[in-house]
Amino acid sequence: MTSYKRVSGDAVEYEVFARKTRVEPLHQVGSVVAPDDDLAVAYARATYDEERWVEMAIVRKDDIIELWQPGET
Amino acid sequence: MSLSDLVLSIADNKQMLGLRYAEWATRAPSLEADIAAAAMGLDDLGHSRVLYGCLEPLGADPRGPERETDSGSLRSLPYFDELWTEWAQFVAANAILDTAFTLMIEACVNGSVEVLQHRLRKMLMEERYHFLHGRSWLKSGVDAAPLNLAWQEALEWFGPPDGETAALHREGRLSIGPSELRSKLEENLETKAPAIRMDWKGWDPVRRRSRPGAIDEATFAMLRGLEEKKFAVAPAKEG
Numbered sequence: 001m002t003s004y005k006r007v008s009g010d011a012v013e014y015e016v017f018a019r020k021t022r023v024e025p026l027h028q029v030g031s032v033v034a035p036d037d038d039l040a041v042a043y044a045r046a047t048y049d050e051e052r053w054v055e056m057a058i059v060r061k062d063d064i065i066e067l068w069q070p071g072e073t
Numbered sequence: 074m075s076l077s078d079l080v081l082s083i084a085d086n087k088q089m090l091g092l093r094y095a096e097w098a099t100r101a102p103s104l105e106a107d108i109a110a111a112a113m114g115l116d117d118l119g120h121s122r123v124l125y126g127c128l129e130p131l132g133a134d135p136r137g138p139e140r141e142t143d144s145g146s147l148r149s150l151p152y153f154d155e156l157w158t159e160w161a162q163f164v165a166a167n168a169i170l171d172t173a174f175t176l177m178i179e180a181c182v183n184g185s186v187e188v189l190q191h192r193l194r195k196m197l198m199e200e201r202y203h204f205l206h207g208r209s210w211l212k213s214g215v216d217a218a219p220l221n222l223a224w225q226e227a228l229e230w231f232g233p234p235d236g237e238t239a240a241l242h243r244e245g246r247l248s249i250g251p252s253e254l255r256s257k258l259e260e261n262l263e264t265k266a267p268a269i270r271m272d273w274k275g276w277d278p279v280r281r282r283s284r285p286g287a288i289d290e291a292t293f294a295m296l297r298g299l300e301e302k303k304f305a306v307a308p309a310k311e312g
Contacts, residue, residue: 011103032105035213042206043105046112 011035013061016044018053026057074237074278076186076246077133082148082230082281083174084124089153090171091117092292096156097163109206110163116199117171123192130188141297144287150226151284156292161215168207169223172261173230175200176254183248184241208262217267224266228255230281233273 011033017026029048034040037058044058095114101107128134139146152170157163178196181189211220231251232238242250249257259265275283287293294300 033103034105034209036209038205039105039209042109042202042209045202046109046206047105049112 012040014040014044014058015061015064016048016056016058018048018051018056020051020053022054026055029056031061032058075133075135076241077128077131077135078148078279079177079238079241080124080127080131080181080189081135083177084121084128085148086150086153086170086174086230087117087124088121088296089147089149089288089292090166090174091115091119091121092295093153093157093166094163097160100160101163102160113167113171113203113206116203120196120199123196127188127192131186144290144293145285147288147293147296148280149288150230150282151286152223152226154286154288156289159216159219162219164207164210164215165219165223167203168211168262169220169227169258170230171200171203171207173227173254173258175204176249176257176261177231177247180242180247180249180254185245204261211262211264221267221269225269226282227258228266228269228271229276229283231255232278232281233271233276236273237278 012035014032014034015028016030016032018029019026032040032043032047034043040058044056048056091114094110094117098107098111098114101110128136137146150170152166175197178193182193182197231254234251236251238247239250241247255266272283277283
């Protein structure tokens with residue numbers, strides 16, 4: 001039997017962004033953990049599709065460039 | 074076999090796929106996969122309802138009373154007859170069978186029958202996420218046995234090259250026929266089907282399967298609402 005290692009601990013974190021109307025900005029609605037972009041897309045849609053978003057996007061957390069963090073200003 | 078028979082086959086298979094997905098909503102290898110299993114299960118159960126709803130407008134509803142008593146009259150594939158005990162079975166169904174059903178739905182949407190063009194289109198958008206999920210897990214590597222079985226049943230379900238599915242394509246009611254369906258399935262999954270000897274002599278054109286059998290009794294009872302009736306509140310007596 002194959003053993004599966006694609007559990008959350010081995011995977012990458014993605015931040016999930018969405019908005020309900022065109023006039024509001026995208027805001028973070030949560031995160032998912034997945035080993036690749038395709039699965040992250042599927043997981044984000046499955047997890048956060050309860051509301052009627054007009055747009056949803058994900059980004060790898062590692063790709064976010066932080067300017068400063070809490071306590072650094 | 075008519076177009077209605079084909080639509081009923083898609084509907085029955087989607088219903089069983091949805092139920093089998095849902096059974097893994099607390100058993101998948103990660104919490105994210107649990108949620109995806111639940112969401113895809115709901116999607117496919119919803120799709121089956123839409124497909125059943127197309128039968129009347131198509132003009133010939135092939136569903137008879139035997140569907141209430143004979144589980145062997147349902148048109149789902151053998152792959153769904155028993156509960157899945159391994160995650161690999163889930164992945165093989167998700168990647169290969171779900172995609173096969175989607176390709177047939179796409180052939181309906183791009184065919185000449187108006188009711189199918191309109192009502193089935195939204196399914197294709199939802200199925201994109203099923204496909205991404207299945208293909209990603211497929212690429213991670215799963216056991217060969219369920220994959221081979223899923224390929225076998227998907228290719229059988231497309232139908233023989235000179236059968237009635239091919240005729241529906243020639244008539245324009247399906248945009249593509251069995252051989253193109255196979256090519257597209259291989260192309261989408263970025264892999265070739267294993268070498269499978271197709272023997273159409275024992276193939277049942279109504280149930281679109283070669284292997285006899287039927288879904289397990291508990292699932293059949295659930296489909297007919299018998300499980301829910303156990304918990305139904307008895308109506309209050311008048312007077």
